[in-house]
Amino acid sequence: MPNGLKRVFIGLMTALIVYCLFGFLILPGVAQRVVNQQLAKYATVPARLERIEFNPFALNLRLHNLHMGEPDAEQLAFERLVVDLDWDSLWSRSLHFSDIELIGPNAEVLFDIDGKLNLTELFELPSNEDTPAGDKEPLALRIDRLQLAGGRVHFADQRTQEPIDVSLDSLDFELLNFATRSDDAADAVLVARGPDGSRINWKGQLNLSPITSTGQLEINGLALKTFWPYVRDMAPLALNEGQLSLKTAYQLDLSEGTSLQLSDASATLASLSIDSLKGQPLLRLRQAEIAQTSVDLQKRQVTLGQVRSQALESWLIREPDGQFNWQRLLASKPEPQPQPTDTEEQLAQDEPKPTQEGDTSDQPWRIVLRDAELRNYQLHLADKVPEPNVELELGPLDLDVRNFDSRGTAPMELKLTTEVGKQGSLLAEGQLTLTPMQGSFDVTLAGIDLRLAQPYLSPFVHLELRSGLLASQLAVELTGVEPLAFHIGGSAEITQLHTLDTIQDRDLLKWQSLRVSGLDYSYPNALQIEKIDLNQPYARFIINPDLTTNINDLLVDKPSASPNQEAPPSEAPASQDEPDVPFALRIGGIQIAEGSANFSDLSLRPPFITAIQDLGGSIGTLDNRQHNAASVDIKGKVDRYAPVSIEGSLTPFEPLQSLDITTRFKQVELTTLSPYSAKFAGYRIRKGRLNLDLHYRIQQGQLNAENEVVLEQLQLGERVDSEQAVDLPIRLAVALLKDSSGTIALKIPVQGDLNNPQFDVVPIIWQTLRNLVVRAAKAPFKFLGGLVGGDQTDLSQILFSPGSSELDGAARSNLGTLASALKERPVLRLEIEGMSAPAVDGPPLAEQWLEREYQQTWYKVLQRRGDTVPADPAMLEIGEDEKIAMLEGIYRSRLQQQPPSEWQSLDEEARALQLRQAILSSRESSTALLRRLSRARAASIKDYLVDNAGLSADRVYLLDTGITETVQGAEVPTVLHLEAE
Secondary structure: HHHHHHHHHHHHHHHHHHHHHHHOOOHHHHHHHHHHHHHHHOOOOOOEEEEEEEEEOOOEEEEEEEEEEEEOOOEEEEEEEOOOOOOHHOOOOOOEEEEEEOOEEEEEEEEEOOOEHHHHHHHHHOOOOOOOOOOOOOOOEEEEEEEEEEEEEEEOOOEOOOOOOOOOEEEEEEEEEEOOOOOOOOOOOOOEEEOOOOEEEEEEEEEEEEEEEEEEEEEEEHHHOOOOOHHHOOOEEEEEEEEEEEEEEEEOOOOOOOOOEEEEEEEEEEEEEEOOOOOOEEEEEEEEEEEEEEEEEEOOOEEEEEEEEEEEEEEEEEOOOOOEEEHHHHOOOOOOOOOOOHHHHHHHHHHHOOOOOOOOOOOOOOOOOEEEEEEEEEEEEOOOOOOOEEEEEEEEEEEEEEEEEEEOOOOOOEEEEEOOOEEHHHHHHHHOOOOOOEEEEEEEEEEEEHHHHHHHHOEEEEOOOOOOOOEEEEEEEEEOOOOOOEEEEEEEEEEEEEEEEEEOEEEEEEEEEEEEEEEEOOEEEEEEEEEEEEEEOOEEEOOOOOOHHHHHEOOOOOOOOOOOEEEOOOOOOOOOOOOOOOEEEEEOOOEEEEEEEEEEEOOOOOOOEEEEEEEEEEEOOEEEEOOOOOOEEEOOOOOOOOEEEEEEOOOOOOOOOOEEEEEEEEEEHHHHHHHHHHOOOEEEEEEEEEEEEEEEEEOHHHHHEEEEEEEEEEEEEEEEOOOOOOOOHHHHHHHHHHHOEEEEEEEEEEEEOOOOOOHHHHHHHHHHHHHHHHHHHHHOOOOOOOOOOOOOOOOOOOOOOOOOOOOOOHHHHHHHHHHHHHHHHOOEEEEEEEEEEEHHHHHHHHHHHHHHHHHHHHHHHHHHHOOOOOOOHHOOOOHHHHHHHHHHHHHHHHOOOOOHHHHHHOHHHHHHHHHHHHHHHHHHHHHHHHHHHHHHHHHHHHHHHHOOOOHHHHHEEEOEEEEEEOOOEEEEEEEEEEEEO
């Protein structure tokens, strides 16, 4: 080999050896030292790179085991970084990496409570204030393949009330054909897995000039609890569980503003469970799915193609202060965020803000929902404002929504079906347009329990809704909201209504069914009803002793506002532009079937009480816009047997305009009206029947009435003191006006002008009666026979010993004589009026009552002791010692009070005497005991006449018993009366 060539070869070999020594040995060692020196200089935490390898021939660089942070608390690390630099980087004026591989990267991303990020605190780098500002061309960089394998990222955030701590245990990333100065997009794949089984997959294309990206993003099984503290800081909601899965295609373009589009997106939310911080349940959701969804950030539009949701359960509560639980929770404001520094504010102000054409950042988001189906929802509604609280269950609830658009210009379709409470149901289906607000719905209700309204009624009326069910089939049309305008048509029915007067604890109003047909309501001033059918209605009306009514009593007395209490704000006055349109009401007809009512007048003594049964009939068209008379045809019965009818016509809204009503009562028992006769005539009624025919005609305020009254077998009772009684010879009138059959027939016409304030119907009727009495007194009077007596003994009364209903010998003899006379005169009948006198009968009745109390009390004592007792307490004989022992108990139970304290100082005998006398005094004037004795005396007389004297029982009548002060010596008379049948 020539020397020259040898020298060249040796030189090349030497250069090669030096290159190898420098590349393989010297350069890695120097580079490792320099790197560690720089890390020690600028890193704020312990940092060290363990080893660097370099292959100068392959331009392959390997960095091994980078550690930044305290041992066992590393903040940034990796196992190996492999970089393959391509040789063409030497002449292509760009860095060309054929392969970059990062193995086992580990990063701790930590935000402390002040919001500082740990990664920004790892280095203290010198400032670059001298670096000239301006646009720079990006570094020419090409990477054929970039791979990140086996990565781990730990993220923690201390800024939230409940710290966030999440880890990605397996992070793999691959980037292909990346270039900073190329229009060709790089392909990238990212796969990340969490410890809870969640998984993130991303596959797409990435370009930096300009920055654009397209691809697919998929998130599976993401536990919402991981990032829930961010929500918790905005609203006090506690998440128990919940998982989210998401899949979408996207397009990102940052060349001109920010353009992000999501297409064909789908999401699934499962097993969602949310409570309040106090542990109260708020929301449960089995599953919700969103599909065929797109999002356009630049157009600010979200399109939800398909929404499916199953088994949502929610609790909605109105708290005692009137706020809803969700309203209160969602209205909670997050904690104030730290204010930006002056430098940050200045930088924000200096930053140029793009004003591109077509910028829609100020426009509201548009949300479009094509198809939503919500199934098997359950809503627990509670209202804690009224007492007692109201609770209502809605569900299973199904809701369908079609073609919803937040712009509201096109109608959306809605369909809602749900059960309401235990037996109710609701079906609503129709269309609604938001702009302007218009819609039409078909609403069907069935079995809605009206008792839900009870807590809202109780503060205002003493009324209890015992039962009531609402059903309806309605067509609702909303035509506007400013002002509110809507129309309702259809039918409605309330069945099994039962209300109770809680003061009297008695039925007030009830019916079997009330059906409204042909309902046509136009808000706010028109209501038309084709027909009202009322089946089995019942009402109770009571006049109280002070002449108020039970209707007045129903109203709850509200305390008046104190002087310092501000008056509630009055309603805003109606707009001057709105016309005052009267409310138009038309009812085509009212049909009543099987009705009944109770009427009581407690202002009378004794009270007047009557009942109406079998009430039925119809009322014609009622229209407040026309003056056409409505027909009336109602029939019923008073106290089951007396028929009553109301027939004719009237104009209900203007009764003085036109009225023609005939009212007929047949065979009404006059004893029912005894309280009124006592008040206005001064006499009670013993017996009799009434036929009443009232015909009232009014035309243009002119009254023309014809009243016909027929009284059959009228007999008056005792006189009653009444300030309102008329001064007429009532008994004489009854005797004179009776014809041979015992009937009184009166015709009382009344005429006058009802528009004249001086005209009063009642005085005219009484004046007419007075004239009839005067004319009747001039007519012949016939008497029917006379009583046939024996000797001078008075047979019109039977005497009884004080406190006794036993007949003595004289009484039995007189009754035998009377029975013989009655047998000879079959047209006569005997009436017995049992009497008792408090002054004479009271003391022995009280003694008898006390003796029975002894026997009843001692009988119970013996029973409790298990002793043998007779069949009847009256058979017991009780000693004086036992009686004295029972006196105090009888005193307390019967007088409802404790013995006076001063009696405690008396000896036993004196105390017993006081107790006994007090008990007897309390019973001597007992009306119940006196009337019972009166009835027993009358029964003794009738029993003797029928059983011993052989008089037919149907000729002996027992009249109403009485109490008298009249006595003959020491005996009390019971009065007998004779009447013709």
